[in-house]
Amino acid sequence: MANAEHFANIMVERFIEAVNRGVDLVPVVADSTSTAKIAPFIEAFPDRLVNVGIAEQALVGTAAGLALGGKVAVTCNAAPFLISRANEQVKVDVCYNNTNVKLFGLNSGASYGPLASTHHSIDDISVMRGFGNIEIYAPASPKQCRQIIDYAIEKQGPVYIRMDGKPLPEIFSDSYQFEPGRVDVIAEGEEIALIGMGSVMHEVAEAAATLNASGVSAKAICLSSIRPCDTDELARQLTGIRFAVTVEEHNVNGGVGAMVAEVIAEFDTGTRLKRLGIHDGAYALAGDRQSMRAYHGIDAGSVVDTALNLLREK
CATH class of the missing domain: 3.40.50.970 (Thiamin diphosphate (ThDP)-binding fold, Pyr/PP domains)
Structure with missing residues (x-):
């Protein structure tokens, strides 16, 4: 990279x-x-x-x-x-x-x-x-x-x-400035929101780019500030979005998927949520990272497939 x-x-x-x-x-x-x-x-x-x-x-x-x-x-x-x-x-x-x-x-x-x-x-x-x-x-x-x-x-x-354990490239602009609690939107969209944390944001960004290039309006949100988190702003970003997909190299319980589910419920955004991560009750696959991410459905291709399946169901 x-x-x-x-x-x-x-x-x-x-x-x-x-x-x-x-x-x-x-x-x-x-x-x-x-x-x-x-x-x-x-x-x-x-x-x-x-x-x-x-x-x-x-x-x-x-x-x-x-x-x-x-x-x-x-x-x-x-x-x-x-x-x-x-x-x-x-x-x-x-x-x-x-x-x-x-x-x-x-x-x-x-x-x-x-x-x-x-x-x-x-x-x-x-x-x-x-x-x-x-x-x-x-x-x-x-x-x-x-x-x-x-x-x-x-x-x-x-x-x-x-901290991730693999070298990662840049996904933010030169003008990026970190603020505690901030919800970072790296791609705008109106049909579906893809939300990630940490290194898996690179999969999310690639998936959003693929969807947007195919004519699907996909928003990409980076939640790198877990606590504090501006839940009011997260709710605002999800309001009017019918579908959201959370992506994390973490168990689906207690991480970003749980955070987003809490916001959707507490703010009543009306968004349907699909959580992608390590399956409930499972351990991460032992193997190279890309094979593991594909197996658990958290690589870019799987995120695209999940998003398209959700949109077809509407």
């Missing part, structure tokens, strides 16, 4: 820039230096990294302690282990106690491909939405990733950032 960038590289770049401008930032890893691609930071600031070993509960507890000591603590490890193995520490040490910790869930979704369910993170958004007092983001492009990280570093309080 032309000009594609890996989010972990962007993360480390922003950490280095933050320390250079005077931010007292300390990364904490759980023997995850390669996953975090943190080597350039270690080279620049060899005394700033804390490695707790393969001990995710200690990772989060240590980060909370550093934050209580006045540091901007950032955890950098794989999303499935951060969310599952350190669940209680995330809930209590970070969220409940409102510590200034930034949780980076690396290689989220099914980024680990053939390593299968032990390494897939398809429930992290649903888990984090169940916790209070933490902002939640899932960047979809390099530009958005940079801006979300810069915002999170300056934000006082807990933040979770869901």
Whole structure:
């Protein structure tokens, strides 16, 4: 992919820039230096990294302690282990106690491909939405990733950032400016709305372009700001749209599909919803990403087929 960038590289770049401008930032890893691609930071600031070993509960507890000591603590490890193995520490040490910790869930979704369910993170958004007092983001492009990280570093309080594990190209214009809570519309349309989160927005954008080229008026909406989310604006974008399709590399329960369903019901937009993601009660297919996405119906071609089937039913 032309000009594609890996989010972990962007993360480390922003950490280095933050320390250079005077931010007292300390990364904490759980023997995850390669996953975090943190080597350039270690080279620049060899005394700033804390490695707790393969001990995710200690990772989060240590980060909370550093934050209580006045540091901007950032955890950098794989999303499935951060969310599952350190669940209680995330809930209590970070969220409940409102510590200034930034949780980076690396290689989220099914980024680990053939390593299968032990390494897939398809429930992290649903888990984090169940916790209070933490902002939640899932960047979809390099530009958005940079801006979300810069915002999170300056934000006082807990933040979770869901980071994809594959290089991704840009989908936003040069003028794009991230705002917490904003509903980003990347293609206008009147017949059907396609709504995605994070890296799967690239499938959504391709599907919307295909539909629009074929004469179907398709709106594409990016929900990378999960909490906060401007639900009033989301409802406004869906009002008058008869059909909506949500697409996520996440279980269909508790993620973007659930968020959109809640808005449709609470604001009575009259929109019929189809949720695409990892099937209810299922795990993500172990295999390369495109095969997995096609199997679960979340690749661009499947999204187009789903949209056309909905429109035929009207």
